């Protein structure tokens with residue numbers, strides 16, 4: 001097993017973030033499970049990890065808020081140690097056609113999905129630079145690569161994560177810190193459960209592998225990018241999307 005690290009997973013309480021937290025704990029890392037409001041869900045993830053012999057800690061914080069992000073990293077460092085793995089996973093959708101999209105829905109999505117990555121990466125870089133080792137993985141979306149009608153705010157935030165990660169990769173590569181992006185396709189979680197059947201059918205028809213993805217399939221890619229053997233991969237966008245973006 002590779003060296004034990006401290007990992008922060010934003011939005012680790014549910015869906016893809018939950019699977020990532022469990023996966024990193026399974027790889028032997030101590031995991032901070034961040035949540036926005038669902039403390040119960042985060043506690044359940046921590047209980048599942050500790051029941052399998054892992055180490056985890058639930059930490060509430062709105063990752064779009066600079067003060068809360070500072071507090072989050074302070075609490076994680078105190079509870080588990082200095083983090084050197086960061087997964088920028090927290091995300092929301094506020095879908096609408098552009099002409100009907102409010103300024104608030106645009107701002108909320110950019111703040112939660114993109115500004116959060118800026119704030120968390122900045123906070124995580126200090127311990128990573130000190131350790132001369134780090135892994136940053138941001139969860140974008142096939143929508144950020146291809147665009148998607150009704151998701152101009154969301155696609156912009158996810159495309160933003162790609163440019164952000166490539167820039168960070170160039171800034172800190174000399175210290176053995178990598179920054180990569182995983183771009184999921186349609187994954188079965190609370191976020192996609194709320195979509196109309198017609199939307200799901202349309203998505204399914206363009207997925208080459210003919211099925212929706214599982215959160216564990218995203219977690220497997222993240223665990224690899226966070227691992228020691230992935231140390232020569234940086235600035236990349238790995239589509240885990242069943243071929244939807246082909």
Ligand code: NDP
Nearest residue numbers: 011013014015016036037038062063090091141187189191
């Ligand atoms: P879910 O809606 O199932 O879970 C979202 C998670 O993000 C929850 O843990 C939630 O916390 C947390 N969260 C939301 N806002 C904040 C915030 N301001 N601060 C901290 N945490 C927050 O989403 P998914 O698991 O489906 O998605 C996870 C990521 O994957 C997102 O970035 C999403 O855009 C991306 N993605 C998802 C796809 C899919 O098909 N599901 C496809 C492509 C990308 P709480 O439990 O407290 O509400």
